Amino acid sequence: MNRPTVHDIAKEAGVSLATVDRVLNARPGVRAKTIAKVQDAVSRLGYVRDTYAANLARKRLFRFVFILPEGPNQFAETLKAAIDEAYSAQIADRTVLEILRVPFLDPHAIVRRLQQLDVTTLDGVALMVPETPQVRDAVARLKAAGVAVVALVSDLPNSRRDHFIGTNSVAAGRTAGLLMGRFAGRSGEVLVVSNSMRARDSLERRLGFDAVIAGEFSGLKVLPSVESFDDPARMRAVVGEVLARRRDVVGVYSMGSGNTALLDALRESGRIGDLVSIAHELTPTTEAALREGALAAVIAQNVGHLARSALRVLRALCDGLSIYEAQERVRIEIILRENIG
Amino acid sequence: MNRPTVHDIAKEAGVSLATVDRVLNARPGVRAKTIAKVQDAVSRLGYVRDTYAANLARKRLFRFVFILPEGPNQFAETLKAAIDEAYSAQIADRTVLEILRVPFLDPHAIVRRLQQLDVTTLDGVALMVPETPQVRDAVARLKAAGVAVVALVSDLPNSRRDHFIGTNSVAAGRTAGLLMGRFAGRSGEVLVVSNSMRARDSLERRLGFDAVIAGEFSGLKVLPSVESFDDPARMRAVVGEVLARRRDVVGVYSMGSGNTALLDALRESGRIGDLVSIAHELTPTTEAALREGALAAVIAQNVGHLARSALRVLRALCDGLSIYEAQERVRIEIILRENIG
DNA sequence: CTTGATTTGAGGCACGTTCCTCATATACCA
DNA sequence: TGGTATATGAGGAACGTGCCTCAAATCAAG
Structure with a gap:
């Protein structure tokens, strides 16, 4: 029985x-x-x-480290808050968790930080960093030491990571493209802005976005990406200039962070009502913009889900349990003013 | 330490x-x-x-019963599959689960089934049934016997249920309205179909839908609801007739189940390309329609999430733990062709 | 058959908690 | 002050598993 x-x-x-x-x-x-x-x-x-009884008997304690980008990144802040919350809600018990911040664009600093980790007491690492050869090596070293490794938000497909927790960026870009096409409903140009096209995510989003626009909304013409290189002032200036010069722009697609500066530029342009603006990730800034009508839609991944998934997957890897894929799949969410939260 | x-x-x-x-x-x-x-x-x-150690020491076993509607309801089938999956994935261990099906529109049959439950061995019940006075009484009886009760999908706000697991129907209707307005992009009439406007969900969705259309898309005129009373043939006939007669219809909003017959009618009308059609809940039928382009969008709640939440919340209630609201909030999902799955 | 190595069994303690029993200590009341 | 009710302590068994030791059984090879 x-x-x-x-x-x-x-x-x-x-x-x-x-x-x-x-x-x-x-x-x-x-x-x-x-x-x-x-x-x-x-x-x-x-x-x-009975895994709980087993861990009880073994009085096992798990040590996990999360590596997130530092610097003025609202999404990372939001994600960090979600991780803290999931941790204190005891999603994974018998666990001690440390969240480290690293400079996102400095592979050497990232790797240095990874090498400082004491792998003898470490059970798992969740990484939100860009994929570089150095990072791949560092992951290999962690794996060799028996540490579970998951890529968070941004995949490391060519590394030896155990699992990826995040969404398919191409599909996210396609979703943005479909929304842009249907929301715009007329011909014109679409302005695309990003921090840096060097990041894999931005590239892939752009790929998906362009494919859908080209395939189904031939009336829209996507302009070359405007890059801000994480500089708010630059973002504001460049976007303001483009909007002032090109009167055919009907939509703006923001692929990365830096939405605060972008939204400032949009407001200054006085064209918020005309433009269909779509951004990624739900943060205080984008949420306020949705409510206000400055953004038509936000394509997001639920940070709470990301955090809980990462903790659960790391635990499953350490416990040698199978991963419950259906639960851990991170969905591409479409957030409009009416379905926030 | x-x-x-x-x-x-x-x-x-x-x-x-x-x-x-x-x-x-x-x-x-x-x-x-x-x-x-x-x-x-x-x-x-x-x-x-340490709840696990506690349950271990107490060698506690939890008995939960889920009550779902029977009959030709694809959403209920999908939900049942999700519950089975969550159960076998050991979302809640030390648990035995039974899923019962009841005729959705027969309050007496529902109550009879509830009364047959052996409350002495029962720890929790999840109910997906319409709210009637009889059901309210039955819930009160369960609560009096110390059984945890959660309402699933459709709330029982005036009963003594402990928790509701599902989405806000008004907000879901508003989301559908916003999508309809933005996708249609022109003036015309919107056809609204439902199984029965007696169900609270349909009423609330309609309320939200109308509010947004009236407030923001004055070019659209929402027609009175067409009811099918769970009869596919009737659905097909009535919708076909309306579409043939009224050439001003630019959108169709399906508030309930019965989407298979509705989609048949749409296809027969030959106007799929022109119409913006929006339905609720992701089932094999609506998913295929999204891919095919017959549906522009589906407003959904994730059935896997519903199932896992119900199990977790029932367990938390039995264990006397607090409920992790952030994890248990069911989001209103917008599914387009590009972000299925 | 002996020797030595390998395989297996029996048992115990531990983990953190629950829930007993039995004995003792403390408080209260007359 | 004695008697009684109540509070508390000490200890143990149990839950399912891990991990250890020691001794016994089995096996292979000479």
């Missing part, structure tokens, strides 16, 4: 508890034939290890 | 383990002064009970 326990397995297999334990935990000193007997009993009874 | 245990509390408070236990579990036989001493130690050390 109830869940079978190791005792039931021992009885069913006709061996002792100690032997069952040796088999379940892959400890040496068991004949192949005996291993088979035990595994047989396990599958016959449908035994599943 | 590590989490404090009951032993630490006992030491800190200068009392015995037994007394700490009595205080923590609100058992009688402790002087007020001693209770205060213990609670003081608890807050000083920041003790939090």
Whole structure:
């Protein structure tokens, strides 16, 4: 009736508890034939290890480190808050968590920080950093030391990370493109702004955005990306200039952060009512802009979900459990004024 | 360093383990002064009970029952599948789960089914049923017997349910209205179809939809709701007739289930390309329609999330834990062709 | 058959909690 | 002051698992 326990397995297999334990935990000193007997009993009874009891017995403590970009990045702040909240809500118990901030655009600083980690006491790392060869090496080193590694928000597809937690940027860009096309509803130009097209995410979003606009909204012409290089003043100046000069612009697509400066420029242009503006990530700035009508839509990933997923996936990796994909899939959310929160 | 245990509390408070236990579990036989001493130690050390160890010691088993509508309801099927999946993924361990189906529109049958439940062994119930006085009474009876009750998908606001797991229907309707207005982009009529306007959800969605259209899209005129009363043939016939007769219709809003028949009617009308069609809930039918372009958007609640939330909330209620609101809030999702899944 | 190595069993303690029992201490009341 | 009710302590068993030791059984090879 109830869940079978190791005792039931021992009885069913006709061996002792100690032997069952040796088999379940892959400890040496068991004949192949005996291993088979035990595994047989396990599958016959449908035994599943009680992970909580196991961790209790082992009085295991997990040490996780999250690496997030530092600097004036509202999304990172929002994500950090979500991680803190998920942590204190005991999404993963028996866990100590540390959040480190690194300069996003300095691969060497990132790697230096990763090397300072004490891998002997470390169980898992979640990384939100751009993929560079240095980072790939650092991930390989962590993996070699037996540390679980997940990429957060921005994937590290060519590294040895165990898992990626985030959305497909191409699909997110396509979604933005579809919304832009349908919301604009007329011909004209679309201004695309980003911090830096060097980031993989921006590239992929642009790819998806362009594909949909080109394929389905031939009346729209997407202008070359305007880059701000994380400089608010520059963002404001360049966008203001373009909007003043080009009267055919009907939409603005912001692929990265720096939305505060962008929105300032939009307001100054006096064309908010005419323009369809779409940005990524829900932050205090973008949320206020949605309510005010300055942004028509925000394409977002739920930061709370990202945080909880990262914690759960790291735990599952450490516990050797399988990952519940359906729960961990991060969806591309479309936020309009009416469905905030 | 590590989490404090009951032993630490006992030491800190200068009392015995037994007394700490009595205080923590609100058992009688402790002087007020001693209770205060213990609670003081608890807050000083920041003790939090290890729920798993507690349930382990208590060898507790939870019995939950889910009540879902029976009959040809694709959303209910999808939800049931999600519940089965969440259950087998051990979202809530030490739990036995039963899913019962009841005729959605027969309050007496629903109540009869609820009364058959053995409340002595039952720990929690999740209900997806329309609110009627009979249901309210049945909920009160369950609560009186100490059973945790959550309303699922459709709220029972005037009952004594502990929690509601689902979305705000008015906000969902407003979201649909905003999308309809922006996607249509021109003047005309909007056809609204539903199974039955008697259901609270349909009423509320309509309320939100109308408010947004009236307030912001004055070029659109919303027609009176067409009701199908769960009869696919009727749905197909009525919609077909309206679309043939009224050439000004630019959008169709489907508030409830029965989308298969609706989509058939749309296809037959030959006006799919012209019309902006919006429906609720992601099912095999609506998903296929999105891909095909027959539906412009689907307003959905994630069934996997609903299922997991219901299980987690019921467990939290039984364990006497606080509910992690941020995780349990069900979002109004907007699904377009590009962000399915 | 002996020797030595390998495999297995039996048992115990630990983890953090619950929930007993039994004995003792303290407070209250007459 | 004694008697009684109430409060508290000490300790133990249990939950499912991990991990250890020690001894016994089994096996392979000479």
